[in-house]
Amino acid sequence: xxxKFADRMSTVHRSFIREILxxxxxxxxxxxxxxxxxxxxxxxxxxEAAAVAVLQEAGPQSLQYSTTEGYLPLRKYIAxxxxxxxxxxxxxxxxxxxxxxxxxxxxLGKVFIDAGDKVIIERPxxxxxxxxxxxxxxxxxxxxxxxxxPDLKELEAALDQDNVKMFYAVTNFQNPSGLTYSDAKxxxxxxxxxGRDTIFVEDDPYGELRFKGESHPPVVRGYLxxxxxxxxxxxxxxxxxxxxxxxxxxxxxxxxxxxxxQASDLHTSTFNQHLVYRYVTDNVLDDHIEKIRARYGKQxxxxxxxxxxxxxxxxxxxxxxxxxxxxxxxxxxxxAMDFFDEAxxxxxxxxxxxxxYVDGSGENTLRLNFSNSDEERIxxxxxxxxxxxxxxxxxA
Amino acid sequence: xxxKFADRMSTVHRSFIREILxxxxxxxxxxxxxxxxxxxxxxxxxxEAAAVAVLQEAGPQSLQYSTTEGYLPLRKYIAxxxxxxxxxxxxxxxxxxxxxxxxxxxxLGKVFIDAGDKVIIERPxxxxxxxxxxxxxxxxxxxxxxxxxPDLKELEAALDQDNVKMFYAVTNFQNPSGLTYSDAKxxxxxxxxxGRDTIFVEDDPYGELRFKGESHPPVVRGYLxxxxxxxxxxxxxxxxxxxxxxxxxxxxxxxxxxxxxQASDLHTSTFNQHLVYRYVTDNVLDDHIEKIRARYGKQxxxxxxxxxxxxxxxxxxxxxxxxxxxxxxxxxxxxAMDFFDEAxxxxxxxxxxxxxYVDGSGENTLRLNFSNSDEERIxxxxxxxxxxxxxxxxxA
Numbered sequence: 001x002x003x004k005f006a007d008r009m010s011t012v013h014r015s016f017i018r019e020i021l022x023x024x025x026x027x028x029x030x031x032x033x034x035x036x037x038x039x040x041x042x043x044x045x046x047x048e049a050a051a052v053a054v055l056q057e058a059g060p061q062s063l064q065y066s067t068t069e070g071y072l073p074l075r076k077y078i079a080x081x082x083x084x085x086x087x088x089x090x091x092x093x094x095x096x097x098x099x100x101x102x103x104x105x106x107x108l109g110k111v112f113i114d115a116g117d118k119v120i121i122e123r124p125x126x127x128x129x130x131x132x133x134x135x136x137x138x139x140x141x142x143x144x145x146x147x148x149x150p151d152l153k154e155l156e157a158a159l160d161q162d163n164v165k166m167f168y169a170v171t172n173f174q175n176p177s178g179l180t181y182s183d184a185k186x187x188x189x190x191x192x193x194x195g196r197d198t199i200f201v202e203d204d205p206y207g208e209l210r211f212k213g214e215s216h217p218p219v220v221r222g223y224l225x226x227x228x229x230x231x232x233x234x235x236x237x238x239x240x241x242x243x244x245x246x247x248x249x250x251x252x253x254x255x256x257x258x259x260x261x262q263a264s265d266l267h268t269s270t271f272n273q274h275l276v277y278r279y280v281t282d283n284v285l286d287d288h289i290e291k292i293r294a295r296y297g298k299q300x301x302x303x304x305x306x307x308x309x310x311x312x313x314x315x316x317x318x319x320x321x322x323x324x325x326x327x328x329x330x331x332x333x334x335x336a337m338d339f340f341d342e343a344x345x346x347x348x349x350x351x352x353x354x355x356x357y358v359d360g361s362g363e364n365t366l367r368l369n370f371s372n373s374d375e376e377r378i379x380x381x382x383x384x385x386x387x388x389x390x391x392x393x394x395x396a
Numbered sequence: 397x398x399x400k401f402a403d404r405m406s407t408v409h410r411s412f413i414r415e416i417l418x419x420x421x422x423x424x425x426x427x428x429x430x431x432x433x434x435x436x437x438x439x440x441x442x443x444e445a446a447a448v449a450v451l452q453e454a455g456p457q458s459l460q461y462s463t464t465e466g467y468l469p470l471r472k473y474i475a476x477x478x479x480x481x482x483x484x485x486x487x488x489x490x491x492x493x494x495x496x497x498x499x500x501x502x503x504l505g506k507v508f509i510d511a512g513d514k515v516i517i518e519r520p521x522x523x524x525x526x527x528x529x530x531x532x533x534x535x536x537x538x539x540x541x542x543x544x545x546p547d548l549k550e551l552e553a554a555l556d557q558d559n560v561k562m563f564y565a566v567t568n569f570q571n572p573s574g575l576t577y578s579d580a581k582x583x584x585x586x587x588x589x590x591g592r593d594t595i596f597v598e599d600d601p602y603g604e605l606r607f608k609g610e611s612h613p614p615v616v617r618g619y620l621x622x623x624x625x626x627x628x629x630x631x632x633x634x635x636x637x638x639x640x641x642x643x644x645x646x647x648x649x650x651x652x653x654x655x656x657x658q659a660s661d662l663h664t665s666t667f668n669q670h671l672v673y674r675y676v677t678d679n680v681l682d683d684h685i686e687k688i689r690a691r692y693g694k695q696x697x698x699x700x701x702x703x704x705x706x707x708x709x710x711x712x713x714x715x716x717x718x719x720x721x722x723x724x725x726x727x728x729x730x731x732a733m734d735f736f737d738e739a740x741x742x743x744x745x746x747x748x749x750x751x752x753y754v755d756g757s758g759e760n761t762l763r764l765n766f767s768n769s770d771e772e773r774i775x776x777x778x779x780x781x782x783x784x785x786x787x788x789x790x791x792a
Contacts, residue, residue: 048447241665243664269639
């Protein structure tokens with residue numbers, strides 16, 4: 001039977017990172033490739049207590065079909081936390097619980113993107129967003145990232161193009177670069193967005209994982225008064241296996257997102273919403289996040305120090321104050337793809353940067369994850385990478 | 397900020413049924429409107445034991461990111477159950493676990509449907525499928541349902557049209573009609589599908605809820621050797637709140653579906669997959685299903701008997717051997733929408749049939765759910781409906 005797939009399928013491919021992760025299933029490989037939280041920090045026994053409490057107290061109600069918008073007590077908790085931690089006003093009715101924050105991207109694609117519509121993303125950009133928006137045949141415009149956020153001239157030129165539907169930004173400890181928007185850049189982005197019919201979408205899965213320095217208010221509702229959509233997730237602060245994220249937005253957009261979610265999966269797991277709500281009310285989430293910060297912060301320090309010790313001087317690395325990733329730039333002429341093959345021979349893995357660039361650039365870049373390796377493996381892995389890099393660059 | 401939504405959003409509306417369900421939140425109303433399983437039958441304490449076992453034994457692994465295809469032991473269980481219960485061969489590698497079977501419809505839309513592609517659905521048809529495929533701007537062709545399955549002449553004429561991407565069928569105890577395809581109709585459908593480039597999609601969420609009579613092999617792999625896609629769900633045999641469904645298909649289509657799922661929500665909840673797998677291995681699912689069958693079967697009998705006793709003779713009702721719904725046909729000139737307003741005054745609710753007809757017909761039909769009301773309320777509700785119907789028809 002000859003099957004004809006939809007046109008959109010010709011533009012989207014299997015995630016390159018997922019293919020790399022298969023290589024790294026070999027446990028003898030020290031992998032800085034994944035984007036996984038450290039499972040040693042998952043609050044397993046607290047979640048067990050929460051699961052028992054939910055089933056004993058809410059019982060059948062936690063197992064039944066439920067509303068598309070999501071469990072109201074959980075939405076109220078998220079709204080209150082925005083007020084407390086970020087100083088912004090969010091109403092529980094403006095929150096839709098999603099099946100992970102990846103689903104937010106799918107729903108935004110459904111609601112906003114017609115084939116050929118332009119979407120601005122960062123360069124390098126988040127791969128999950130590239131995949132989701134590609135499904136809706138978006139045309140990407142990329143805006144370069146500087147140490148403190150987007151290149152404002154590039155952003156303005158991009159926004160001045162016709163038919164730009166959306167600017168998608170990861171403002172804290174971006175995946176893949178680890179970079180964070182400064183207060184000045186946030187204000188400048190808000191100023192540039194103001195009054196346009198381009199939607200600003202701010203994704204913030206890593207914002208709570210800050211090890212040092214001051215946190216910034218989100219652009220949405222922190223600097224940008226009207227419009228703007230904010231995405232969040234429990235994956236990095238509780239556990240990703242529940243697939244629990246959310247989207248903040250009001251008005252007609254919210255109604256359209258609910259329609260799109262009904263059509264996509266009816267609603268997010270009732271049980272997981274009850275379970276995580278119970279977990280955050282019976283425990284102090286901040287205490288748990290503090291443990292994650294301390295551990296990741298130490299791992300990040302060890303990785304940065306090891307890089308300074310073992311990497312050749314011509315290799316540049318970002319030094320983020322939080323999140324899960326460092327971003328490495330090799331000399332202009334070096335291919336991180338080619339170096340990947342060398343590194344695997346030495347039993348170390350990372351993600352070459354090119355897939356994060358829709359324009360085909362970024363050949364000399366790569367991403368290192370520090371959240372999911374212990375200090376000993378970080379030192380050993382960076383040492384091997386450093387030795388490999390010296391040989392690789394010398395040969396080139 | 398003036399927001400321009402994607403074209404697809406103009407064709408999809410908020411689920412009418414969900415709006416009706418809001419009316420029925422008033423507990424003084426006897427509601428036959430919903431499509432909910434009976435929560436009294438959810439295996440709460442068994443699920444509690446399973447949750448504890450998963451967190452104590454699998455621990456962090458059950459809370460981490462996982463593969464898009466789904467948890468292999470669960471996929472193996474489903475494959476073995478197909479062999480045991482339906483006598484068909486399914487390999488675990490041909491199964492993708494989805495976020496409820498609603499997500500299967502979204503993924504099929506993504507992978508197959510370009511704007512304007514034709515999709516055949518049953519008349520009346522499943523509303524969730526109409527919603528999902530509408531998102532991808534499908535053009536629907538409807539095929540009437542007879543007591544034993546689709547009108548074969550209509551089906552052949554529909555299949556003979558150009559550019560028909562898919563035939564979507566609910567072969568057991570269909571939602572909304574309660575009708576089931578006979579063996580003869582299954583064989584005839586398979587014969588009609590053979591050799592065409594139209595994909596046959598068979599959705600079977602209710603097949604295990606058979607109270608009497610003989611079950612039939614699925615069309616896919618039971619009668620149709622090549623191609624064909626089969627959908628399943630744990631919502632009606634365990635609990636819907638986990639959002640666990642699956643899709644069976646092989647070859648390149650499977651690869652495309654995995655890409656679409658990666659872009660949609662990365663993967664289905666790891667924890668829920670572990671939990672339901674543990675539940676079905678530590679318990680005998682068949683014993684649990686037997687309890688559901690006994691209860692729903694009794695409720696169905698009471699509803700059918702009450703209808704015979706209280707409804708006017710000119711009203712016709714299906715008498716399905718399983719599932720959760722009865723389908724009512726009023727005299728030609730009667731509007732079930734108008735009768736709905738009358739019924740609500742008498743504190744009884746149902747779903748008017750028109751939303752299940754994309755061609756605007758079906759005005760004189762309605763759906764009754766029997767799974768989620770006890771026998772006493774069924775008798776009382778049907779009595780009120782019957783009295784109302786006599787007045788309503790007399791007035792018309």
